[in-house]
Amino acid sequence: MNILPIISLSxxxxxxxxxxxGVVIVAVILGTWAGVFMSAFMYGLSMQYIRSxxxxxxxxxxxxxxxxxxxxxxxYFIPEADSIIQVLEQKAYxxxxxxxxxxxxxASSSSSTFGVTIRGIDPDREKKVTQLYTFMKEGDxxxxxxxxxxxxxxxxxxxxxxxxxxxxVLNFQDVDGNISAAAFRVSxxxxxxNSMFDESNVFVRSSDLSRLIGHPGxxxxxxxxxxxxxxxxxxxxxLSFGDALEVQSWSDLSPAxxxxxxxxxxxxxxxxxxxxxxxxxxxxxxxxMTVLERxxxxxxxxxxxxxxxxxxxxxxxxxxxxxxxxxxxxxxxxWVGITLLEDKGINVSAFAQGFEMYGMGTVIYPELQPDYxxxxxxxILVVTxxxxxxxxxxxxxxxxxxxxxxx
Amino acid sequence: xxxxxxxxxxxxxxxxxxxxxxxxxxxxxxNKGEFTAIVGPSGSGKTTLLNIIGGLDTPTEGSVNIHGxxxxxxxxxxxxxxxxxxxxxxxxxxxxxPVLTALENVMFILQxxxxxxxxxxxxxxxxxxxxxxxDKVDKRPSELxxxxxxxxxxxxxxxxxxxxxxxxxxTANLDSKSTSDLLDMMLQLNELGETTFIFSxxxxxxxxxxxxxxxxVDGEIETDEVR
Numbered sequence: 001m002n003i004l005p006i007i008s009l010s011x012x013x014x015x016x017x018x019x020x021x022g023v024v025i026v027a028v029i030l031g032t033w034a035g036v037f038m039s040a041f042m043y044g045l046s047m048q049y050i051r052s053x054x055x056x057x058x059x060x061x062x063x064x065x066x067x068x069x070x071x072x073x074x075x076y077f078i079p080e081a082d083s084i085i086q087v088l089e090q091k092a093y094x095x096x097x098x099x100x101x102x103x104x105x106x107a108s109s110s111s112s113t114f115g116v117t118i119r120g121i122d123p124d125r126e127k128k129v130t131q132l133y134t135f136m137k138e139g140d141x142x143x144x145x146x147x148x149x150x151x152x153x154x155x156x157x158x159x160x161x162x163x164x165x166x167x168x169v170l171n172f173q174d175v176d177g178n179i180s181a182a183a184f185r186v187s188x189x190x191x192x193x194n195s196m197f198d199e200s201n202v203f204v205r206s207s208d209l210s211r212l213i214g215h216p217g218x219x220x221x222x223x224x225x226x227x228x229x230x231x232x233x234x235x236x237x238x239l240s241f242g243d244a245l246e247v248q249s250w251s252d253l254s255p256a257x258x259x260x261x262x263x264x265x266x267x268x269x270x271x272x273x274x275x276x277x278x279x280x281x282x283x284x285x286x287x288x289m290t291v292l293e294r295x296x297x298x299x300x301x302x303x304x305x306x307x308x309x310x311x312x313x314x315x316x317x318x319x320x321x322x323x324x325x326x327x328x329x330x331x332x333x334x335w336v337g338i339t340l341l342e343d344k345g346i347n348v349s350a351f352a353q354g355f356e357m358y359g360m361g362t363v364i365y366p367e368l369q370p371d372y373x374x375x376x377x378x379x380i381l382v383v384t385x386x387x388x389x390x391x392x393x394x395x396x397x398x399x400x401x402x403x404x405x406x407x
Numbered sequence: 408x409x410x411x412x413x414x415x416x417x418x419x420x421x422x423x424x425x426x427x428x429x430x431x432x433x434x435x436x437x438n439k440g441e442f443t444a445i446v447g448p449s450g451s452g453k454t455t456l457l458n459i460i461g462g463l464d465t466p467t468e469g470s471v472n473i474h475g476x477x478x479x480x481x482x483x484x485x486x487x488x489x490x491x492x493x494x495x496x497x498x499x500x501x502x503x504x505p506v507l508t509a510l511e512n513v514m515f516i517l518q519x520x521x522x523x524x525x526x527x528x529x530x531x532x533x534x535x536x537x538x539x540x541x542d543k544v545d546k547r548p549s550e551l552x553x554x555x556x557x558x559x560x561x562x563x564x565x566x567x568x569x570x571x572x573x574x575x576x577x578t579a580n581l582d583s584k585s586t587s588d589l590l591d592m593m594l595q596l597n598e599l600g601e602t603t604f605i606f607s608x609x610x611x612x613x614x615x616x617x618x619x620x621x622x623x624v625d626g627e628i629e630t631d632e633v634r
Contacts, residue, residue: 002518002519002521004518005515005518005519009504009506009507009515012506012507013506015506016505016506296500296502297502297504297505300496300498300502301504302487303461303463303490303496304490304491304496304516304519304563305487305488305489305490305491305492305516305519306487306491306519307484307487307488307491308483308484308487310519400463401458401463401464404498404500404502
């Protein structure tokens with residue numbers, strides 16, 4: 001069946017009423033642009049949140065002993081941690097590695113006591129993996145080489161009534177199960193985006209803490225950043241250091257983040273579908289008007305021998321042209337906008353307080369996976385097909401004899 | 408030899424409620440090359456008869472045979488295809504496709520038949536020449552007068568070399584000059600090409616030029632005059 005004359009006729013038909021078709025096409029362009037750009041904004045926001053959480057707190061992959069994961073006791077340190085770090089540093093996808101001595105304990109001042117996680121870090125390595133040093137409000141980030149310095153969160157400092165240079169006593173268990181205590185001097189106060197984190201974590205040098213727990217050089221946690229955090233689960237499966245150690249990616253360590261990551265894709269399609277459904281009604285309305293206006297002509301076509309498939313194809317093509325003409329342009333405009341702003345970002349400082357609560361900056365960098373553009377194209381095709389069904393059905397239901405006589 | 412055989416055609420509208428009998432046992436034979444006018448007062452059944460002969464409407468009873476094919480035994484799709492290949496239509500309101508030029512309007516039927524583009528163009532040009540519009544091939548309907556549009560409609564009806572052309576009040580919207588020109592042209596096509604024309608009309612000028620005049624009254628053929 002030669003369908004080309006019908007398609008050619010459809011193309012000419014959509015320009016019959018230039019204003020009406022133009023309005024629909026502009027609506028499709030704006031709708032598609034808004035949908036795709038909004039999706040990029042939402043995706044950028046989500047990715048920023050995830051990245052911020054990973055860089056500030058979780059990192060991409062962590063290694064612990066299995067026993068430590070069950071019960072974080074000081075004696076469950078990683079044997080031969082240095083050689084594991086060396087192996088990790090050989091991997092092409094590993095960008096940065098750090099090790100931590102990590103125990104639970106109590107932080108006491110003269111006025112009160114709080115339960116905390118004591119994180120013994122290698123300041124230089126930690127700087128490359130997490131952003132603690134950027135959150136310093138007072139003091140410095142282990143710049144002095146003196147022993148037993150401690151960095152505390154602002155919230156904890158307030159609760160303990162501590163200031164710079166104040167003394168904090170940490171109580172914790174050593175590797176032999178004995179309770180130890182040591183006095184630390186506050187050398188810095190930080191304020192991260194996560195106030196709960198600030199309240200329950202203190203930072204000391206790993207060398208100080210491992211010595212105090214009775215096993216100099218003890219490492220409980222190895223944290224690393226990889227080339228792309230999305231690949232971390234795959235890399236984590238690939239890494240194996242014997243049965244005693246467990247390698248976990250950020251999605252294992254933080255299921256909430258993993259859920260956010262998996263849901264954001266679905267959310268984008270839901271948003272886009274809602275926008276497209278709204279557009280669909282506009283297109284259906286226009287096409288219904290077209291069919292009603294052209295009843296006489298459609299009746300004539302049926303009378304002279306244009307069959308139902310061709311009539312259906314004609315209305316379908318017209319609907320398609322309206323959508324397909326506008327949609328790629330809308331997607332292109334969105335792509336241009338995203339490309340221009342993916343480095344510059346969008347300043348949302350008006351809502352900065354809200355975003356900061358979630359550890360995000362005031363500038364959002366829109367971004368979108370390339371496959372999203374392709375999938376949007378498929379989605380538009382499907383939605384357009386659906387939009388064309390009802391007007392086409394109305395055209396097919398016309399009785400040629402009655403339609404020809406309508407003026 | 409008759410190309411159309413209408414046998415005992417009746418058409419009753421609104422059968423369930425208040426039945427209106429539009430046609431009542433019509434028997435009719437149309438031979439090749441006839442130039443037939445169907446006349447009668449409004450409501451006499453002219454258009455209904457034309458629609459039934461053209462396969463656009465179905466009779467309540469009776470049959471229509473075109474070249475031995477019982478039209479109403481054909482399934483919907485076959486019937487549409489039959490119309491495309493065997494019947495030409497001319498409508499009162501011309502019913503040209505406004506976005507197509509005169510040539511494209513004529514070519515459209517041939518394109519629907521799947522004829523090669525070159526053939527469509529050649530046939531379209533030939534027909535537009537025959538109807539005296541060779542200088543208007545690129546004009547759209549809105550750029551043509553009523554008479555010219557109806558000539559394009561006649562050319563379109565003839566494009567597929569149909570067995571016959573059905574014209575429902577083709578001169579109703581035309582002035583005297585256009586009517587006269589259109590009739591001259593159609594008679595010429597009838598005489599030269601042996602094209603069979605069947606009209607429904609109120610127009611005495613058409614009746615005067617017809618070679619056969621069927622008068623319908625209350626759904627029945629009252630007179631059948633061959634001139």
